[in-house]
Amino acid sequence: MLPRWLPWLLLALFLVGGGVEFLILRSGSDRPSPAPTYPSPSTAPPGAPGLDPTPTDTPYSTPGAPSLSSSPSPPPAPSPSADTPSGIVERFYEEINSRDFAAAWELGGKNIGGATYSDWVAGYGTTRQITVSAVDRTSNSTSDSTSAGEVSAVVRALQNDGSVKVYSGTYTVSDGAIVDAHLTGGQ
Template identity: 40%
Template sequence: MNRLVHLGVVPLLAVAVISVSSCGGSDSAPTQSQTTVTQTVTRSTTSALEPTTPAPTSSRPAAPSTVADSSSVVREYFAAINAQDYRRAWDLGGKNLSRSYTAFVDGFATTAHDTVHILNADSDTVSIRLEATQTDGSLRIFEGTYTVHRGTIVAADVRDVTGPEPQPSEASPHYENCDEARAAGAAPLYQGEPGYAPHLDRDGDGVACEPYPP
């Protein structure tokens, strides 16, 4: 009888031991599903804490803006005038030099051709000499400066330059006195004729180097 009792108790003890082992194992090692959840949370947390890498920036310098140099603007301005493209010349700076477009165009009515010489270009200031051939064939010479800003003429300081005095013509002789005029056979000299001069006409009657009274 005692032996049967012992045999019946052994299976019960084995079941108890297995149950206790199962309970203890759950405290020391997480199941596979628990491990997966823990790793996933850990990775998400780590990614959120990592610093964001800034977008790469280009080390190439920005391209400079294209602005025509001052001398080129002045040359193009007069090239437009010579081509009678007055609208182009107006846009290049004529609008800053004249009260109206009509007055600007009328200012070139007697100009046949302009020849501009750049004497000096200092930043925005361009020094020029301008030879303006007129429609009647005469030549007018101007000198001065143009001020250019961002591709446009904004101001001008140009003046008409007096040319050299014409040399005496061979058809207009000069006599120091009436003796020279008489020796040359030119006396008497009448006002308006070549060689007549006020210093030879002492009485101011319009006749110089009159014959000596008898």
């Protein structure tokens, strides 16, 4: 005959064992699953010997890349070459927008405005961003690396208070720098 406590002991062991198994299985599901790995795209031509071709419909995307379902965006408008007169005017304002006033000063800030460097920089203190539409009116290349010519431009200066000042006029460019400017507006 078996002692009366033995069936209770077996039942307790069974319940404890089942509980422990449950906890072990449950704790395993709480762990983050490893990130899926995907084959890296190959730069080899398709069908190159010894390579496994990567399917083109792989369900992953590269961060920052457009999704396959989005419509293609139009190509960016061609910008003028940096060595054209209009390219130099546009680069001048890009330097101001990036707050590289020393580079903008060298591109022509020192030739227009009739101010000291510190006064000229202070003049942009209330300006948040500048956009410019520049078109070459005349252009004659004096060498492969320098340009001369007159540029028509419309300049829109977004101010810190949200207002926009609009200027229009001409820039004269010579030897890769702005040498003169005649702008009106600012209201």
